[in-house]
Amino acid sequence: MSMDEFLKGFSKLNRQERYQRLIDMGILSKSEVQYLKSGGVQDLSLAEHLVENVVGFFQLPMGVATNFRINDKDYIIPMAVEETSIIAAASKTAKWIRQKGRISTRCLGKNIIGQIQIAKVKNLEQSLALLDKNKEHLLAVGNSVLANLVKRGGGLRDIVIRVLDREDGSSEKMLVLHVHCDPCEAMGANMINQACEALKPHIENITGETVNMCILSNLVDTKLTEIKVEIDDIDPEIGKGIEEASRFAWVDPYRATTNNKGVLNGMDAVLIATGNDWRAVESGVHAYAVKDGKYRSITRWQMQGNQLVGTLVAPIVVGTVGGVTKIHPTAQMSLKMLGVNSAEELSGIVGAVGLVQNLGALKALSTVGIVNGHMKLHAANLAIAAGAKPHELLPVQIDLQNLLEKVKRITLDDAKNILLRVRKEHEVNPR
Ligand code: MEV
Numbered sequence: 001m002s003m004d005e006f007l008k009g010f011s012k013l014n015r016q017e018r019y020q021r022l023i024d025m026g027i028l029s030k031s032e033v034q035y036l037k038s039g040g041v042q043d044l045s046l047a048e049h050l051v052e053n054v055v056g057f058f059q060l061p062m063g064v065a066t067n068f069r070i071n072d073k074d075y076i077i078p079m080a081v082e083e084t085s086i087i088a089a090a091s092k093t094a095k096w097i098r099q100k101g102r103i104s105t106r107c108l109g110k111n112i113i114g115q116i117q118i119a120k121v122k123n124l125e126q127s128l129a130l131l132d133k134n135k136e137h138l139l140a141v142g143n144s145v146l147a148n149l150v151k152r153g154g155g156l157r158d159i160v161i162r163v164l165d166r167e168d169g170s171s172e173k174m175l176v177l178h179v180h181c182d183p184c185e186a187m188g189a190n191m192i193n194q195a196c197e198a199l200k201p202h203i204e205n206i207t208g209e210t211v212n213m214c215i216l217s218n219l220v221d222t223k224l225t226e227i228k229v230e231i232d233d234i235d236p237e238i239g240k241g242i243e244e245a246s247r248f249a250w251v252d253p254y255r256a257t258t259n260n261k262g263v264l265n266g267m268d269a270v271l272i273a274t275g276n277d278w279r280a281v282e283s284g285v286h287a288y289a290v291k292d293g294k295y296r297s298i299t300r301w302q303m304q305g306n307q308l309v310g311t312l313v314a315p316i317v318v319g320t321v322g323g324v325t326k327i328h329p330t331a332q333m334s335l336k337m338l339g340v341n342s343a344e345e346l347s348g349i350v351g352a353v354g355l356v357q358n359l360g361a362l363k364a365l366s367t368v369g370i371v372n373g374h375m376k377l378h379a380a381n382l383a384i385a386a387g388a389k390p391h392e393l394l395p396v397q398i399d400l401q402n403l404l405e406k407v408k409r410i411t412l413d414d415a416k417n418i419l420l421r422v423r424k425e426h427e428v429n430p431r
Pocket of ligand 1: 083258259260261262263265358361362365370
């Protein structure tokens with residue numbers, strides 16, 4: 001089956017048909033479909049390995065975003081998220097780009113950062129000189145802890161020293177060592193933390209100073225991912241609206257925060273599905289968004305002639321090996337569905353979904369607004385919240401959508417009233 005055949009009418013299929021297409025495309029096997037149908041991981045002993053005081057699992061819905069072509073490669077993208085309309089909007093916007101433009105990504109830098117803090121330096125000049133003189137030795141010590149990573153071609157690359165003001169009115173300085181490490185296909189948190197802690201006694205011996213703490217930094221501006229979306233021959237009205245929406249998020253932190261939340265709607269869903277640490281990426285994205293001292297949009301959209309061009313540059317540090325990616329069967333399945341060959345490729349996909357999600361939101365916001373589309377899909381949630389049984393869902397949902405068309409607004413009370421009516425009608429006319 002070709003990708004075009006796969007995509008044809010995908011969003012209109014029922015669940016069983018969706019599974020079948022995924023099997024026909026070789027994206028999922030029959031046993032994986034069986035696993036998903038039975039609710040994914042059931043074995044609480046896996047949870048016991050992951051967290052403490054385990055009492056159960058918290059299940060999120062997982063769907064697939066379609067129509068994504070990134071760097072000329074097609075992807076079916078698993079997304080785990082509870083918010084209605086995120087997956088639909090990503091797929092719809094990706095379809096627009098697939099027809100009228102392209103998505104490209106690249107990685108800028110390879111190294112993650114570990115921080116080692118000397119809180120109050122006793123002898124600054126001497127410590128700086130000693131650390132500089134012993135840099136190669138310290139790198140070798142750190143790499144000896146990371147022997148497996150070194151074998152895979154990664155490892156510590158550099159130590160950069162920063163002198164910080166303590167901002168406590170004293171003349172003493174804080175010294176922070178940034179240990180740069182290429183983690184290859186891992187996110188690298190455990191590795192860099194181990195290396196930094198192993199370096200601690202050596203740094204104390206060499207300098208005579210006291211190390212207060214060691215930990216990775218999530219502001220990984222040494223390993224950025226750049227995403228670009230181009231749309232050709234865009235309707236100038238739509239392009240201008242998106243450009244103005246983007247400028248709004250660039251100049252106003254109140255808008256930037258919501259804009260970036262929308263970007264993370266997409267990014268987080270892929271991060272969760274692939275077992276990656278979405279809190280790490282979130283904190284990195286927000287910190288990078290304020291890099292020039294003002295919190296700004298992490299994305300930018302501009303008209304260039306009759307082309308709309310959007311960019312996103314952010315630290316999106318992910319792994320395809322190690323951590324939960326390795327031990328959670330659904331994360332493993334998601335990585336297989338994506339067919340990714342490297343962590344770089346995965347960070348490009350995550351960023352692309354974020355930028356495409358943003359485009360979908362800005363297009364809707366600057367044209368028809370998001371309420372109608374969102375509420376249409378939200379009608380099913382309202383029906384469930386009103387207490388509709390499975391066989392009552394569809395009639396309640398349809399009546400809610402009709403009401404929405406008429407009055408532009410629907411509430412839980414509307415859903416409850418419609419449900420009562422549906423039940424009454426059923427009493428009069430039982431099927
Ligand atoms: C809602 O989850 C996300 C949006 O608010 C994003 C945005 O405003 O750009 C629609």
